[in-house]
Amino acid sequence: MRKLRSILVTLLAVVLIAGTALATLKWQKAFNDLYKPSADSQIKKAKCALCHLDDKGKKGLNPYGKLLQKxxxxxxxxxxxxxxxxxxKDGFxxxxxxxxxxxxxxPKSKPPKK
Ligand SMILES: [Ca+2]
Known part of the structure; x- marks a missing residue:
């Protein structure tokens, strides 16, 4: 019984994590389809960090991600x-x-001054 419970808990965790990752990929695809960032842009290199605080998407959303979350x-x-x-809030x-x-x-990533 205990084993079954731990299997179920593990399964639930896997489903939740996979669901979050798939949601992130859906947003990433929609972004790329709309804006088509060039391959050498910071946006393209950032991957998940376009909307998250880190490039693996594990540390939560950055300010842009929070706007989109709404x-x-x-x-x-x-x-x-x-x-x-x-x-x-970097002025751009x-x-x-x-x-x-x-x-x-x-805010550390911004276009060169005009
Ligand atoms: Ca900005």
Whole structure:
């Protein structure tokens, strides 16, 4: 009985983690389909760190990820609704950063000054 319980708990944990990873990949795909960041951009290299605090997506969401989290659905309209905001408060709007290939959720990553 005890063994069964630990198997069930493990199974549940696997399902939850896999579900979160799949959700993240869904957002990542929707982002890439919409903005098509170039292969050598910081955005493309950042992978999960586009919306998370680390590149494995384990440390929670960064400010850009938190803005998108409120939108619930991984669809173009969700990204467009936050384009004009400046999630990381570095003085550049999310869309300006996305166009420059820098990270809208990381204030240390920003486009070169105009
Ligand atoms: Ca910004």
């Amino acid at each position: 939108k619930k659905k991984a669809e173009p309209g969700s990204f467009k609704a936050v384009e004009k905001l400046d999630a990381d 709007s999310n869309i300006d950063e996305i166009k420059a290939g820098t990270l809208p959720g990381d």
